[in-house]
Amino acid sequence: MKLMVVDDNKQVREGISLGIDWNEYGISKVRAYEDGAKARDDLVDYCPDIVIADIRMPNLDGLELLEEVRKENQKCRYILLSAYSEFEYAQKALRLGADDYILKPVKPRELVELVMKNITSLLEMQKESELYYEVYEKSFIHSILNGDEIENIKKFQEFMEKCLGLRFDEKRAVVGKIKIEQKNLISQKRPITEEETDKIKAILKTNKYISLVDKNNTFIMICPGCSSEMKNHIVAMEIKREFEKINQIFPELIIVVGISKSIGLGKLAEGWKEAEEALEQKYCYKTKVFFSFKEIYPMMKQAIPENLKKSYMEKILEAVKIKKKEDTQCIFKAIYEECREKNYSPREIKKFIEQLYFYLVRHMGMNSSREFEEEVLHGNLYLTDTIDKFEEYLFDAQNVGKTKEREVYSATIRNICTYVEEHFMETITVDALAEKFERTPNYISAKFKRETGKSFTDYLMEIRIQKAMNMLLYTNIPINEVARQTGFGSYAYFSRIFKKYTGKSAGYIRDRRQN
Structure with missing residues (x-):
């Protein structure tokens, strides 16, 4: 005092x-x-x-x-x-x-x-004021993230000036989205520490930027903008230089920022969307730390031509079928260079990668992988890492090498596996298999477990669930009919087992396909 x-x-x-x-x-x-x-x-x-x-x-x-x-x-x-x-x-x-x-x-x-x-x-x-501004800050962040505009600009200016020392004399701002990731890992595995967060906030505030923290290692940055194009260019270059310095301070992290154009204070939510679109470009540029919506937008194409996507999918399918790994890698490299050169929208690139995945699953008879889908198709990866993971997946022994894997099984187990894939929709029991292959039930159960590493019941359920998954994704067959055609006695039983093995409901999988 x-x-x-x-x-x-x-x-x-x-x-x-x-x-x-x-x-x-x-x-x-x-x-x-x-x-x-x-x-x-x-x-x-x-x-x-x-x-x-x-x-x-x-x-x-x-x-x-x-x-x-x-x-x-x-x-x-x-x-x-x-x-x-x-x-x-x-x-x-x-x-x-x-x-x-x-x-x-x-x-x-x-x-x-x-x-x-x-x-x-x-x-x-002071206590009441701090509580008020704490509540206002949360409300302000919520408004921006949900696309709501700031109703009381005067109150916003007061908040910025009194709590953060920022003056918005021209009632204009540049909005930024800051994303923090680990440099050593392909995808984000841990949240940044509170110490790192506090240090980053302090650095941003020192440089006269607001740094309101959102979840998922994301910051909202707002700094005063100008009506002059030249002054705004200077502001953008200053932001770029500052984030290059910040990245040097945190060698284990990659700190990337996307910024909007200079906008009126009444359009901060619009600026947030521009900052998000700018930051999405990091998908194609693993080491770049700064993206400006003003520079990117005129170049950005929204969609990859359908005929080009079809050509790439057919070429990769052919290369994978004949197991030419080098040809597959060359095609993926061409896809990467095409996306970088033509500046396709990252959202559209991700959609194409997902479309390619399901195309190969459908035409190769490959088993889809929930782990692969979550980590690669929906995970926080860069395009180079996505392609690397995709190539690994295609040549994984559990997919392309499925037949080769079975060659290590005995003739009896290979014949049982083939029989199950052909008759999975029918009622199949160990006793029935024992009678068909002239062995005892105990012999079949023990030998199957020893060679495949799983019980016969689990193997049968995995086959049925995989077939059901493909039907849900690639056909319009009603879910209750999918249950019947994949050998489940009732819809309720099918729903319970499907959720147990996939972690998702059948309805969720069907809705995802339709969306």
């Missing part, structure tokens, strides 16, 4: 400022002034929490000083010293915004009690 004492009477001034141990009452700094003019000149630099001032002073009296204090700091507590003859002035001062007054001659105990009362009010007001 900081106290300012203003009185032209030296005895009163020093008695208040030096005669009381203010540090004992939580006031760490005290400054004394002999007239109001000198106190006014020091208001901004000193920024007092409490002012004790005489009403009658040369150059600038207590009422005039009160007006100056209120211009600079509405929260500062103002206590007037007045004689009985100046009581009317004291009443006027209270109407003008003074918080209290005390009559001369001043008694130290009464003054301390009055000051402590005002300190309590000040702390309560």
Whole structure:
């Protein structure tokens, strides 16, 4: 707490400022002034929490000083010293915004009690203000993320200036989306630490950027914008340089920012969408740290031509069928270079990769992989990593090498596997298999488990679930009919087993295909 004492009477001034141990009452700094003019000149630099001032002073009296204090700091507590003859002035001062007054001659105990009362009010007001702005900040973030515009621009400016020290004189801003990822990992595996978050926030605030933290290692950045194109270009270049420096401070992280054009404060949600679109470009540029919507938008094509997608899918299918790994890699490289060169929308590239995946599953008879879909198709990967993972998946022994895997099984187990794939829709039991292949049920069960690593029941269920998955994705057959055609006795049983093995409901899979 900081106290300012203003009185032209030296005895009163020093008695208040030096005669009381203010540090004992939580006031760490005290400054004394002999007239109001000198106190006014020091208001901004000193920024007092409490002012004790005489009403009658040369150059600038207590009422005039009160007006100056209120211009600079509405929260500062103002206590007037007045004689009985100046009581009317004291009443006027209270109407003008003074918080209290005390009559001369001043008694130290009464003054301390009055000051402590005002300190309590000040702390309560600060606590209420902090809570208000904390709630406002959450509301503000929610509005931006949900596409709602800022209704009260004046309140927003007040929040920015009082809490973050940012002035938006032109009522324009540049909005940024900051994403933080680990440099050593293909996809995000852990949240950044609280220490890292605090350090990044401090760096951003030092550079006059707001940094409101959202979940998933994402920050919202807002800084003042300009109506001048040249000035905005300078702002963008400053942001770029700052984030290059920030990345040097955190060698284990990649900190990427996408920024909007300069927009009016009433369109911050629109700016957030532009920042998101700019940041999406990181999908194709693994090491780039800065993306500007203004620079990217004119170049960005929205969709890959259908004939080009079809050509790539057919070429990869042919290469995979004949197991030419080098040809497959060359085609994927061509896809990567095409996407980079033509600046296709990252969303459209991701859609194409997903379309390619399901095309190959359908035409190759490959088993789809929920783990692959979550990590690669829907995960937080760059295009280069997506392609690398896709190539690994295509040549994984469980997919392309399915036949080769079965070659290590005995003739009996290979014949059982073939029989199950051909008759999975029928009722199949170990007893029935034992009779068909002229073995005992115990022999079949033990041998199947030993060679495949799973029970016959689990194997059968996996085959049925895979067939059901393909039917849900690639046909319009009703779900209850899918259940019947894949060998499940009832829809309820099918739903329970499908959810157990896939983690998703059959309805969810069908809806995803339709969307």
